[in-house]
Amino acid sequence: MTDAKKQAALDYHSQPIPGKLSVELTKPTTSAKHLALAYSPGVAEPCREIAKDPENAYLYTGKGNLVAVISDGSAILGLGNLGPLASKPVMEGKGVLFKKFAGINSVDVEVNAESPQAFIDTVARIADTWGGINLEDIKAPECFEIERALIERCSIPVFHDDQHGTAIVTAAGMLNALDIAGKAIDQARIVCLGAGAAAIACMKLLVACGAKAENIYMLDRKGVIHSGREDLNQYKAMFATDTERRTLDDAIDGADVFVGLSGPNLLSPEQLNKMAANPVVFACSNPDPEIHPDVANATRDDVIMATGRSDFPNQVNNVLGFPFIFRGALDVRATRINEEMKVAAVHALQDLAREPVTQEVLDAYEVDSLEFGRGYIIPTPMDSRLLDRVSSAVAQAAVDSGVARKPYPSHYPLSSIEEVYGS
């Protein structure tokens, strides 16, 4: 970013008041009578009801529309481990997206934990307060055990966004991009740079969508993850291939797909030039991609290019997933977010990209036209139809797969966030 853009970002966060979120009141509070209801003595009545039956918390408090965004700051975007407090702008940002796109209230919680177990214990002890937990920017491999343990210990949905939100959006974009490139996913040779939270989850979901594990070369900082390596954790080991290729330079030769979930400027124009015809490049590291789209487009005119950023076409970013996935899960009071719900979200995103783009989206991106093709493989976050399409698909999948504690919502389809509480 230029110095002017960096300053604009700092000003945005500090002016006119610090931060991006605030708390609003939902009940009248202008008289002593109101206070006697909101506070003592009236507040005792809902307390007694919740003590009798914890489900009443959904009736008398904001729990059912409240998601905690929780991080230890160990993998903040692609910036690395900057600690919990430095992750707060990102966590507030996730809260902005929850509210703006899905009408969900959120609190950000930055945990200073000395170990994964301490983090798990901290979160588990406060979990009942919320309707769901969105884990964010926790590095691999610790994130896998943290999420598994919290799913086991909590009765509300726990979802590591960097794993599953990213994987859902990547899979949707990839299925469309390969279709446009005229390639079959089960034939595609895929290079994944990065072997952390996002990369492992993305490759697992691509395999579930038809990619062949033996066609995937995954790389970490030490190079290709191959069967001869003895330094692999169990998650990386799932992607160890029997190959003589050792470096990105080796792996990228002839590849159909590059997925970057690692760090900035790690794919060179020379390496892009070694890829097969119509290469699909998802350079998803934030804020700086593995290859800048201007560089990629200048290098090859047949590249189908996506990044995680809002300021370039084809934004492959978990913002297209987590707000709507939680909306659907909360509205049927799902106990968890399972594979069926994730796959339903993939197909809802994939299908929406193939529909005509609305004027609202054209205006938001200041373009005259946008249609399914190389420059538009996935819906944009500013598409208000996402609220209905993804949330409905996720809610229906939760009901069908038996994890919903409420029926499919009678107030669906949703056409705006004003409707999220029903009528």
Ligand SMILES: NC(=O)C1=CN([C@@H]2O[C@H](COP(=O)(O)OP(=O)(O)OC[C@H]3O[C@@H](n4cnc5c(N)ncnc54)[C@H](OP(=O)(O)O)[C@@H]3O)[C@@H](O)[C@H]2O)C=CC1
């Ligand atoms: N667009 C989107 O929606 C999203 C994008 N991301 C991006 O993905 C990236 C990774 O995030 P996340 O998975 O959460 O973090 P993790 O810390 O869990 O994983 C980072 C991975 O990147 C690898 N890596 C880092 N530098 C290099 C390098 N120079 N060469 C090869 N591999 C490297 C690490 O290798 P090693 O294992 O050897 O340490 C590790 O496997 C970030 O840039 C993040 O912004 C993440 C989530 C969503």
Ligand SMILES: CC(=O)C(=O)O
């Ligand atoms: C988008 C996001 O969650 C990340 O880059 O970590």
Ligand SMILES: [Mg+2]
């Ligand atoms: Mg993240």
